[in-house]
Amino acid sequence: MLLLKILFWACLFIVFYTYLGYGMLLYAIIRLKRLLRGNPQLPEMPSDEQLPTMTLMICAYNEQDVVEEKMQNTRTLDYPKDKFRVMWVTDGSTDQTNALLKAYPEVDIVFSPERRGKTAALKHGLHEITTDLVAFTDANTMINSQALREIARRFEDKTVGCVSGEKRVAARNGEMAAEGEGLYWRYESTLKKWDSELYSAMGAAGELYAVRPALCGEVPDNALLDDFMMSMMIVDEGHRIAYTPDAYALEYGSANIFEESKRKRRIAAGGLQSIWWLRRMLNPLRQPLVAFQYISHRVLRWSLTPVAMLILLLVNILMVLMGAGTLYTVMLALQLLFYLAALMGWMLSRQGHKNKLLYTAYYFIFMNINVFRGMAYLRSHSNSGTWEKAKRS
Numbered sequence: 001m002l003l004l005k006i007l008f009w010a011c012l013f014i015v016f017y018t019y020l021g022y023g024m025l026l027y028a029i030i031r032l033k034r035l036l037r038g039n040p041q042l043p044e045m046p047s048d049e050q051l052p053t054m055t056l057m058i059c060a061y062n063e064q065d066v067v068e069e070k071m072q073n074t075r076t077l078d079y080p081k082d083k084f085r086v087m088w089v090t091d092g093s094t095d096q097t098n099a100l101l102k103a104y105p106e107v108d109i110v111f112s113p114e115r116r117g118k119t120a121a122l123k124h125g126l127h128e129i130t131t132d133l134v135a136f137t138d139a140n141t142m143i144n145s146q147a148l149r150e151i152a153r154r155f156e157d158k159t160v161g162c163v164s165g166e167k168r169v170a171a172r173n174g175e176m177a178a179e180g181e182g183l184y185w186r187y188e189s190t191l192k193k194w195d196s197e198l199y200s201a202m203g204a205a206g207e208l209y210a211v212r213p214a215l216c217g218e219v220p221d222n223a224l225l226d227d228f229m230m231s232m233m234i235v236d237e238g239h240r241i242a243y244t245p246d247a248y249a250l251e252y253g254s255a256n257i258f259e260e261s262k263r264k265r266r267i268a269a270g271g272l273q274s275i276w277w278l279r280r281m282l283n284p285l286r287q288p289l290v291a292f293q294y295i296s297h298r299v300l301r302w303s304l305t306p307v308a309m310l311i312l313l314l315v316n317i318l319m320v321l322m323g324a325g326t327l328y329t330v331m332l333a334l335q336l337l338f339y340l341a342a343l344m345g346w347m348l349s350r351q352g353h354k355n356k357l358l359y360t361a362y363y364f365i366f367m368n369i370n371v372f373r374g375m376a377y378l379r380s381h382s383n384s385g386t387w388e389k390a391k392r393s
Contacts, residue, residue: 004319008328011312018305019364022296023187026194033198040197043156048080051152052132054210055085059121063139064096071104073142078149085131091121119219119226126216135210136227140251141167143208147247151210154242161215161239162231164192164201165208165247184363189245191297196243199289202297204231204241207249215239220277224270224378229277235290236281261370268374271302306371313339339365 013021034040046052056074063070074086087108088101092115101107110125126134135151137143147165154163169185192201206227217233219226231241275282275298282299284291316332338361345362348355 001319001322001324004315004322005324008312008315008319008331011308011315012331014300014305014308015312017296018300023191023194026191026198026296030194030197043153045149045153046156048083051080051083051149052155053083053085053130054079054133054135054148054152055087055129055131056135056137056148057087057089057122057125057129058137058139059089059091059118059125060093060097060139061091061115061118061121062093062095062097064100066140067097067100069142070139071101071107076145077143077147078145079152083131084148087125087128089121089125091115091118091124117221119223119229120221122226122230123219123221126213129213132212133210134213135208136206137208137249138206138251141207141249142251143249144247147208147249150244150247154244155210155212157240157242159240160242161234161237162204162209162211162241163247164196164204164231164241164243165249166192166243166245167205167207168248168250169252184367192243193245195293195297196241199240199293200235201241201243202232202235202293203228205249207251208247223273223277224266225274228270228274232274232278232281232294236278236287238287261366261373264367264370265373265377268302268371269378270374271298271371272374272378275299275303302371306368309368342366 056077058070077084085108086104086106087110088097089110089112090097090101091112093111098109098111101109108128110128112121112124122136133152133155135148143165151163151165154160166189167185195201204227209227209231211230211234215234215237216230217237219229219233223229235241278294280286281294282291313335316328316335319328320332341358341361342365343362345355345358345360346366349359349362
């Protein structure tokens with residue numbers, strides 16, 4: 001019984017720490033840091049003459065449906081035209097993407113006839129970069145007009161090697177999958193902001209981020225999370241990822257929960273892949289603060305915590321059957337109540353009804369289930385960086 005109790009409380013601690021405890025601890029550390037050192041000060045916004053040259057790179061595969069909207073958005077960006085390039089890297093596109101892009105004289109088209117995946121396309125494009133900075137964004141995301149200026153501003157801090165913008169998720173027609181994704185990203189954005197203030201954000205979102213090209217490492221072509229790998233390799237070399245919510249990318253959430261599952265299991269698979277490739281970052285003797293943030297924010301939720309959730313439930317059931325006491329009966333009742341709420345959230349969403357509280361419980365379980373599905377996905381996609389795109393609402 002003693003071993004079961006130890007296992008129960010260890011699993012409970014892991015789950016609590018991963019999803020709530022780390023955020024609470026991070027907030028406390030940030031508040032203490034502000035008391036001792038004052039509030040962080042942003043670098044001054046560079047003048048037009050001081051702004052670095054920048055390329056906006058868009059890696060695309062068969063994106064003919066969004067070319068016009070994306071280019072209209074790109075033309076609204078407030079950045080000196082003589083310091084700004086737009087590059088589309090089309091990876092094996094077989095539709096009208098390249099033909100449509102030829103109507104825009106400001107676009108540099110880098111085309112590869114063979115589809116090798118986003119990472120290979122990104123690396124292909126990087127070989128053509130001649131500017132001081134390169135910003136990456138997706139074809140189906142729209143960025144705010146001041147985004148590139150805000151990104152350039154963060155690079156005034158010479159310790160910064162990468163700047164991550166904020167991903168914002170819009171729901172069309174009240175789609176529940178999009179609402180769940182949006183809620184998750186609001187929480188994620190808060191953690192990224194605090195991570196960045198403590199030392200460094202733990203990874204950049206591919207919807208909008210920028211790097212100093214000279215710092216880009218050799219990301220493997222079969223990387224499933226090219227944005228995470230590239231940004232974390234920069235951190236591994238001793239540079240910081242600055243996070244700015246003032247530069248944001250807006251996209252619609254997944255069309256439905258099935259499409260969202262495609263994304264989640266690919267992300268989970270890419271997370272597991274990245275943990276192995278970046279395993280030396282787990283060593284607290286190399287960069288103690290980075291190891292603390294990386295393990296707390298990324299590694300646990302992509303590996304140990306979903307397993308701990310499953311063990312927690314099974315061990316709790318066994319302990320109650322063995323008569324462990326009232327406390328464990330209450331804990332089991334709370335767990336079952338949570339899973340019941342998730343089940344009800346799933347059932348209501350299938351019928352098109354909305355209940356944010358129940359759906360939040362369902363989305364939480366849904367994310368963790370997809371970590372297990374990601375393990376299977378990784379086995380079948382470990383040698384390829386291509387994937388099927390999730391449809392957006």
